[in-house]
Amino acid sequence: MTQHRNPVPIDTSRNMASGRGRAIVIGAGLGGLASAMRLGAKGWQVTVLDRLDRPGGRGSSISQGGHRFDLGPTIVTVPQGLRELWAACGRRFDDDVTLVPMDPFYRILWEDGSTFTARQDDAAMRAEVARLSPGDVAGYERFLKDSEERYWFGYEDLGRRSMHRLADLVKVLPRFGMLRADRSVHAHASRRVQDPRLRFALSFHPLFIGGDPFHVTSMYILVSHLEKAFGVHYAMGGVQAIAQAMARVVEDQGGQVVQGAEVDEILIANGRAAGVRLADGRVEPADVVVSNADPGHTYDRLLRNHPRRRWTTPKLKRARWSMGLFVWYFGTKGTRDLWPEVGHHSIVVGPRYRDHIRDIFQTGRLAGDMSLYVHRPSATDPSVAPEGDDTFYVLSPVPHLGHDNGIDWQREAEPYRQKMLDMLEARLLPGLAERVTESLVFTPETFRDRYLSPFGAGFSMEPRILQSAWFRPHNISEEVPGLYLAGAGTHPGAGVPGVIGTAEVLATLVPDAPPRRDIARPLPLAAE
Template identity: 70%
Template sequence: MDSSAPAAATPSRALVIGAGLGGLAAAMRLGAKGYAVTVFDRLDSPGGRGSAIERNGHRFDLGPTIVTVPQLLRELWSECGRDFDADVDLRALDPFYEIRWQDGSRFTARQDTDAMRAEVARLSPEDLPGYERFLEDSAARYRFGFEDLGRRSMHRFRDLLTVLPTFARLRADRSVASHAARRFRDPRLRMAFSFHPLFIGGDPFHVTSMYILVSHLEKEFGVHYAIGGVAAIARAMARVVAEQGGEVRQGAEVDEILIENGKATGVRLVDGSVDRADVVVSNADAGHTYERLLRNHPRRRWTQAKLGRRRWSMGLYVWYFGTRGTAGMWSDVGHHTILNGPRYKGLLRDIFLRGKLGDDMSLYIHRPSVTDPSVAPEGDDTFYALSPVPHLGHAKPADWEAEAERYQEKVAAQLETVIPGFRDRITASHVMTPADFRDRYLSPHGSGFSIEPRILQSAWFRPHNVSEEASGLYLVGAGTHPGAGLPGVISSAEVLGKLVPDPAHPVRPAERLEMAAE
């Protein structure tokens, strides 16, 4: 060997905290830039809230169940020189979901505009003109709120100033529910076109009307399901990271982000080991990142007092269960069903403002076995029933150790109205409460979706993708800009990719192959 030859430059390293979908997307984008990436995750499988567990032959998808705006994933894969559709089997759903009310009426949501017009006319013919205007409203907010704001950084105050006129023109100060009330007279349609913020942890009566853009997302791009669940997408993402020469380390929990001379230099794990890098990205909840991982570092913006004043998304009670020999039963219950309780606004007030666990409830019922045979043994079914509940940060939070069994009985009574006799056929069961979200995902107050997406907790007001607390520190995921939901967390990694500089010494393709072989 020629000792006079120059030593090879050490590749620039990036560390990602958390293998949720935002963290994995960030790792893919950093790997595509040429960073040597290591992802640390405390769970035993990738996906974070999008992971899954097995019980008696049933796969329970613990978190998100639908994919909207699939081109975001296709663009992510393309950035890495890969084909998303070669790695993931994505199926379009038709219908998207069915909404049911206490009076027996129903509303079926589909992508086809004529079919949606027919549904609106069936419930309330006089609301058809309002529906047409609502479609125009949602498209305008999509173009501005998603394609513009949602895909670029909002970390500078001048970024906020430049968009204030558009916010004013689109009446972002109004809530989603208030905007729906201006377009629909029928209370059922007001609910059907305003409940979507609940998918990202927001109260429709207080979240900015910008979020009616979700109606346009559904209409324009459809609603999809990945065979194998969202966990299959997470596993595919982890494979891409590995094939780029990166590493996803499961069962490795980060205890602290290391800061030296104002710069993030690495992480310390709970086992005491230290790993150094040029770039640190946190996909942990933004609240956990600032409160716990930076606990030994003075914070300028995200102080304990400021975090304490944030409004957090609601908690979730989720009952996962499998049933024996029911594949041909309950034929009118499809992949997604929304079962409304007797109250809408009052129930949401109890959940978000009063922190009260009510006696009534609304349920989101997921039955993936009608689309994906891999979730259950042949002839069986897999379900989950999700009920929004208060998070644990209210003055008198629910004691879920005492409440869980009683609440399960109330959920079961509601489910009996749509899948009668199901309890006699249960062969597998698993329950998650806000306490489990707190403990499994380190989510502040056990909230299901991090910080609530109110107008003064969105865009510049939300934790930024580039941290003010230390150079070289970045954030992705539900608690950062642009927000929660699968499109939001994937977009947060896209924003990250525009903020992180190209590495000084990128990993070359041959080096990546060597890393992957090791």
């Protein structure tokens, strides 16, 4: 795929010749690329505009010293969502991307030396639960039934349709009540199992989509069913390979994916979204605009010259945003066989759970302790590192930048990385310090500057019950006709299945492309 850097000539002549309407997608993250594919399948001539140097957004990668660092999501939990997306475009996903099932999914390590290995096999999981706490096996099995029930309602029903009408929310409120959606994920786990380690193992998943397990609605226990039913997979070449395959589909449909092109404003004509203005001043007209940028950035920046009724600047500031992320990407020399017990995914748990989560989400304090998510893709994919070497990605949840006692990451980043290194050496990777050859650090400031994420949040708005479904920014904009939203900040939410799902919902809202007309003629843009 050809990658471009700004400035880029965008070919509008073929839009006129094709006889199809034009759609612009802002952002080549997975939600934006999936939306472009869906719109291309509906006959739209799509141009995707993205400020980075390669497609994927938070799912892109950086290569350094022979190591490929996958920057964001590391796993695929609902592969049929991607297969359905490709099928809607008349393609086969498995012809373009190779998925490898993970076994085990991950291993959790506690300070007392105990561990929990998560697998898809039912018998293996029951044995793991029984090994830690024999009296909790029955409660664990009840938890799985609860998870499946919420999957069918929350994922297969609500997650596959738009929730932009208040009446749709009112209709499902009794079901929310029956499923105790007011109860948190951790509270629900605590009603089923007694061992605090199992309560952690069954409740930490909301952190993967930016949620506080002690406050996020228990509907999100459905993730446990996703893992059990569909497994956990790794895409060979990383999520970057999925993004590049998506971009190729868009181009094969006759669309464009333009890198190095930053959108500065969504333009309005005759009361509708009518195109965009780029940071270099170019104006690109369109019949439909889809924003894969964070809704906070979309409404507060890209629509800054348009009056807003619901998503005003004060309301966006009052919203609860997901936590920030401190991520250390590093390569190691000659370690492929050094740590044989360390698999593809490990979770190294710190001494505190509830209080640490409170520091991250509520007080905004950078705690002295941490819990770590460790990704070792070289355990599965040799292409990520030179022969015999390893590539790692280690993530620690931290407060976002919006707290009153904001963290100075220019000062704190290196001490925090050193604490992370010390914990890894003591708990998982002995002798690590002398083996590190490449190093790259992302802080919440990086997320703010690279991804234009409000407050440097890792996953847009936190998925609490009053920031989900109808309460979340809608897939069809409440502010401007002709504008649609995709990605983690809209319905159904964050995570690879969620952002792919936003495009499925969006496709039910955007009409088929109109018959031929001269859409490349400049429009009377109100913002000019």
